[in-house]
Amino acid sequence: MECNTYTISANERVAHDIYALRLNGRTDAMVAPGQFINIKLDGFFLRRPFSVADWDENGLMVYYKTVGEGTRALAQYARGRTINALIGLGHGFDCGCSARPLIIGGGVGVPPLFALAKRFISMGIIPTVLIGFASGADEFLSSEFRLLGCNTIVTLETDGLRVTDRILEIQSAHDMYFACGPEGMLRAVHRICRLPGQLSVETRMACGVGLCRGCTCDTLAGGKRICVDGPVFRKEILRW
Ligand SMILES: Cc1cc2nc3c(=O)[nH]c(=O)nc-3n(C[C@H](O)[C@H](O)[C@H](O)COP(=O)(O)OP(=O)(O)OC[C@H]3O[C@@H](n4cnc5c(N)ncnc54)[C@H](O)[C@@H]3O)c2cc1C
Incomplete structure (x- = not known):
């Protein structure tokens, strides 16, 4: 996991309520598809988690839906603005x-x-x-x-x-x-x-790094934190 500063190079609506956000900055901490970033938004205490849809050595893509105050504020962020994000979070797909x-x-x-x-x-x-x-x-x-x-x-x-x-x-x-x-x-x-x-x-998530245990789910292997033990789980382990 890394904490980095990113520059927005695009933040455009691509479907009803869906925006494509391109962030330029370091991506060394990304190892697997399915990992996510946790973005700090001005004026919001909790960071907001988003899956990384694509990445290369210069930056990454996120697609987000405007569902609440945080994502509606993010939709107003203009090209050139910098934001802070934790990257390389969670266990991705194998x-x-x-x-x-x-x-x-x-x-x-x-x-x-x-x-x-x-x-x-x-x-x-x-x-x-x-x-x-x-x-x-x-x-x-x-x-x-x-x-x-x-x-x-x-x-x-x-x-x-x-x-x-x-x-x-x-x-x-x-x-x-x-x-x-x-x-x-x-x-x-x-x-x-x-x-x-x-x-x-x-799921809904608070700290995103395994400290608050707010996203713990019940699995056949006991309580698992979705942010660090997931978000990707094997079918067999989920108690559904
Ligand atoms: C690991 C992970 C990856 C995610 N990846 C994406 C992504 O790629 N694109 C994307 O659009 N969203 C993604 N989300 C969901 C995203 O984090 C939330 O939609 C966002 O934090 C909402 O922020 P808000 O301030 O706009 O809404 P809030 O004001 O916090 O909430 C507004 C409404 O959205 C609901 N909500 C909030 N979070 C979630 C959630 N996780 N699931 C379902 N409903 C929720 C609330 O119950 C409420 O009704 C992901 C969540 C996690 C945990």
């Missing part, structure tokens, strides 16, 4: 154990899956990406997954479809699933998909 990955995402759970898909592509593995949104106006990152070369399937609730409606027909072509999204979606995926899985659980 990509070494799948040759035929099925990536499943919903809404603002999709961003960390882009970094994951990119990692698989760099390993010569083409993942299937099954992502769902409430409507076409909420859809983001799907063209970027296609440009990467992923087999990309998008479901929209306005078409009467959810990602869970497509899992049964496609799961047999895969050996493991990797999921991130709203808890209701994750629980449904956990129940429906018969493959081994890794799930990123994005």
Whole structure:
């Protein structure tokens, strides 16, 4: 984990209530897709956690939804402004154990899956990406997954479809699933998909570094802090 200063090089709306934030600065602490950063916003005591959607040696991308005061304030931050963030937080996805990955995402759970898909592509593995949104106006990152070369399937609730409606027909072509999204979606995926899985659980979080224990969840291996023991957990360990 590192604490660094970043310069905003872009902060633009890319879908309904969704912004793409590009931060220039150090990324040495990033080791795995699924890790997150914790951003300090002026006037807010608690930092706000966001998954890293992509990173290179010059900076990183975050996609965030404006849901409350903090994210609405962040949406006003202009290009050139500096912000402080903790980076390299949490345990990310383990990509070494799948040759035929099925990536499943919903809404603002999709961003960390882009970094994951990119990692698989760099390993010569083409993942299937099954992502769902409430409507076409909420859809983001799907063209970027296609440009990467992923087999990309998008479901929209306005078409009467959810990602869970497509899992049964496609799961047999895969050996493991990797999921991130709203808890209701994750629980449904956990129940429906018969493959081994890794799930990123994005709960409400306070310190983000394991000290306050505010994000502890009950697992079959006892209480686990989502910020440091997760956010990615193996399917088998979750008591769902
Ligand atoms: C590990 C991790 C990774 C995350 N990655 C992303 C990401 O890539 N993109 C993104 O948009 N968001 C992500 N989140 C959620 C994001 O941190 C919150 O949406 C944000 O902190 C809300 O700040 P706020 O001040 O705008 O809202 P607040 O004023 O704090 O809350 C406003 C509303 O949002 C709800 N809320 C707050 N946090 C969460 C949460 N974690 N899950 C569900 N509802 C919440 C509150 O219950 C409330 O209804 C992530 C959270 C975690 C823990």
